[in-house]
Amino acid sequence: MSQPVHLDEGISCPICRQGLRLQQGLARPARLSCPDLHAFDAAKQGYFNLLTGKGTSFREDGSAMVAARAAFLDAGHYAPFAQSISTALAASLSGVASPRILDAGAGTGYYLGQLLAALPASATAVALDISKFAMRRAAKIPSTLALVWDLWRDLPLEDAAFDGLINVFSPHNGAEFARVLRPGGSALVITPLPEHLMDGAELLGLLAIAEDKAAGVIESMGENFALKHTSEIRVPLILSPKEAFELAMMGPAGHHADPQRLRERVENHGEQIKLTAAFRIQEFTRN
Numbered sequence: 001m002s003q004p005v006h007l008d009e010g011i012s013c014p015i016c017r018q019g020l021r022l023q024q025g026l027a028r029p030a031r032l033s034c035p036d037l038h039a040f041d042a043a044k045q046g047y048f049n050l051l052t053g054k055g056t057s058f059r060e061d062g063s064a065m066v067a068a069r070a071a072f073l074d075a076g077h078y079a080p081f082a083q084s085i086s087t088a089l090a091a092s093l094s095g096v097a098s099p100r101i102l103d104a105g106a107g108t109g110y111y112l113g114q115l116l117a118a119l120p121a122s123a124t125a126v127a128l129d130i131s132k133f134a135m136r137r138a139a140k141i142p143s144t145l146a147l148v149w150d151l152w153r154d155l156p157l158e159d160a161a162f163d164g165l166i167n168v169f170s171p172h173n174g175a176e177f178a179r180v181l182r183p184g185g186s187a188l189v190i191t192p193l194p195e196h197l198m199d200g201a202e203l204l205g206l207l208a209i210a211e212d213k214a215a216g217v218i219e220s221m222g223e224n225f226a227l228k229h230t231s232e233i234r235v236p237l238i239l240s241p242k243e244a245f246e247l248a249m250m251g252p253a254g255h256h257a258d259p260q261r262l263r264e265r266v267e268n269h270g271e272q273i274k275l276t277a278a279f280r281i282q283e284f285t286r287n
């Protein structure tokens, strides 16, 4: 039997790399601090922003995008994807008593919440995303520490601290994923198939997905990972104009679409908008 895992296990100080630990016995908001007394206080919504110094040049998902993502996902349209992710990772981690999970680019934490519900109750997680609007929501997921961080920087996480990792529609930093996952651990990378939502591309103002991402994912995960399994999932969607608007706003189009024009276009389209969502799950094992 492994020891009980604490929420702050495997978190490291972004300044000095020593362990960051949750300070006990403080009135809320909680604080993470290291032996050198670098300290990070939780925002009132419960997440920790570990990014220090001047901001990053990466563009975070803004408040409207994150609200659209939360509404769309919470309505259950992508539940079959979440189910597939949970089933695959739970199977890989079936021998682990208290799995420790990293969701890299967690967004609102929808997939992570579903996954934790499928794992033993002692499982714990770190949700990491550059968007504080996303981390406000992810901080509400039970047994989860939500950290604002940039996936392209060295992660504020200790070596081999995690048993499993999910990376859903988010940047993949293979070198850092390999460092923080223990040997034998599992990483699931989920990317859109080339035809994902393409039947509604024009209506929703979506960017075309230029090429198939499968080979690029394998390359970016690097030589420390072996591809164990690949699956493809297609889910037919029948959406109201409001739901189609949320779907467009939560994706890359949310960064540049004119919300008013988008809303008019979907409302003029009719009551039902039929689309097909199509994801690929690539399951890797850490060598």
Ligand SMILES: C[S@@+](CC[C@H](N)C(=O)[O-])C[C@H]1O[C@@H](n2cnc3c(N)ncnc32)[C@H](O)[C@@H]1O
Binding pocket: 058, 059, 060, 061, 069, 073, 105, 106, 107, 108, 109, 110, 111, 128, 129, 130, 131, 134, 149, 150, 151, 152, 167, 168, 169, 170, 171, 250, 251
């Ligand atoms: C398409 S969303 C997917 C979110 C979530 N996994 C889901 O599927 O609902 C991409 C996420 O990646 C985050 N992101 C983009 N660049 C990032 C970076 N450099 N570091 C951390 N997160 C980043 C965005 O803020 C956004 O939440």
Ligand SMILES: [Zn+2]
Binding pocket: 013, 014, 015, 016, 017, 018, 034, 035, 036, 037, 038
């Ligand atoms: Zn420190």
